[in-house]
Amino acid sequence: MRLLDRYLIREWLIPFGVCLSGFMLLWIAFKLINELDEFAGVGAAEIARYYWVTLPGNFFVVVPVALLLSLMYAINQHSRHHEFIAIRNAGVGMLRMSAPYLLVGVLLSAGLYWSNEKWLPSTMLESELIREGKTNAKKSSLGPGWIYDVKYHNHKANRIWQIAEFHPVSGEMRTVTVTVRVEGQPPRDISAEKVFWEDGGWTFDKVTIDYAPSAGFAEAHPLTKYPKLRSTEFDETPKDIEMDWKIAPLFDRRAHKRWSVSLAEIDSYRRIHPNIEPEKKAILNAQYQARLAEPLTCFIVVLIAIPFAAPSGRRNAAVGVAGGIIACLAFFMVQQFAMAVGGQLSPHLAAWTPHALFGSISAWQITRVR
Numbered sequence: 001m002r003l004l005d006r007y008l009i010r011e012w013l014i015p016f017g018v019c020l021s022g023f024m025l026l027w028i029a030f031k032l033i034n035e036l037d038e039f040a041g042v043g044a045a046e047i048a049r050y051y052w053v054t055l056p057g058n059f060f061v062v063v064p065v066a067l068l069l070s071l072m073y074a075i076n077q078h079s080r081h082h083e084f085i086a087i088r089n090a091g092v093g094m095l096r097m098s099a100p101y102l103l104v105g106v107l108l109s110a111g112l113y114w115s116n117e118k119w120l121p122s123t124m125l126e127s128e129l130i131r132e133g134k135t136n137a138k139k140s141s142l143g144p145g146w147i148y149d150v151k152y153h154n155h156k157a158n159r160i161w162q163i164a165e166f167h168p169v170s171g172e173m174r175t176v177t178v179t180v181r182v183e184g185q186p187p188r189d190i191s192a193e194k195v196f197w198e199d200g201g202w203t204f205d206k207v208t209i210d211y212a213p214s215a216g217f218a219e220a221h222p223l224t225k226y227p228k229l230r231s232t233e234f235d236e237t238p239k240d241i242e243m244d245w246k247i248a249p250l251f252d253r254r255a256h257k258r259w260s261v262s263l264a265e266i267d268s269y270r271r272i273h274p275n276i277e278p279e280k281k282a283i284l285n286a287q288y289q290a291r292l293a294e295p296l297t298c299f300i301v302v303l304i305a306i307p308f309a310a311p312s313g314r315r316n317a318a319v320g321v322a323g324g325i326i327a328c329l330a331f332f333m334v335q336q337f338a339m340a341v342g343g344q345l346s347p348h349l350a351a352w353t354p355h356a357l358f359g360s361i362s363a364w365q366i367t368r369v370r
Helices: 003-039 044-053 055-080 083-089 094-135 238-251 263-272 278-309 317-342 347-367
Strands: 147-154 159-166 173-180 188-198 201-211 224-230
Touching: 003 044, 003 055, 003 094, 044 055, 044 094, 055 083, 055 094, 055 278, 055 317, 083 094, 094 263, 094 278, 094 347, 147 238, 159 238, 238 263, 238 278, 263 278, 278 317, 278 347, 317 347
Parallel strands: none
Antiparallel strands: 147 159, 159 173, 173 188, 188 201, 201 224
């Protein structure tokens, strides 16, 4: 890395750190004010832990905004002191001069992708467990880590699990009913007080098997009870049930604004549920493409900021900054509008068209900066 590159990045890094810290604090304070009534009776340490684990969920909003404003400020300062003119008179072209900022955009995009794939899913689960534990404190005294009222449908095996209490880490369940519908066998409901995940399989405790009457199985089946039953036919795992519970919020109409699951989890869900409804399949496809495209927002923000902040001369600096902010706001709005309107019709076009459109226009503008 050349001395010029280090200088430009250093002059940008301090404003970026200030903007990122400030916007993150403002974002957390705004959320805390709106959610304060939900934390009645909860200690300050638990509230701090909740907002700490939800921190990665704020990155995809705060990082691009902080990047935009810090870039506009840093580049405008260089232009204001005629440093860009001196650099260009030394034979450095505009594209070469923009290379450090473009590298920053690429690195931040890669960081957002890593965060959303590796960090966010686990912190999302932890934050939901904190909420569940707070909401259901009067319902159960099992302690932290439990989630409640979980329903899991294994479409491939035609089994439905209804779980009153579930601990995704240990795999333990309380008050469980598994409805089994297998062709050639009478339908049955398997109920158990407790279910444990042990040695790669399920162990049911205090089990009752109730055969439901149905056509083709006219003979009566007595109610069967076992003190303990080891299942050899159920191939579901605690991870599958946890993933299904995490995927469910994606079918919300406004889910494309959240990062709740990783691409790997969406792939796994589609593999386990090959025959899901067309509407849900379209939503998953749209979510998948949106999550692929979203991290590139940082790179597009860099492309937008450079041509608005870099020009020197008699142009008012405030005009350039305002133009860059308006262009980025337009980009964000087009992103949301495209996913809301066309996400389920053509996921690839809806997710990638805003990036291609604004990225190509901004790259063309950079080449025309004088």
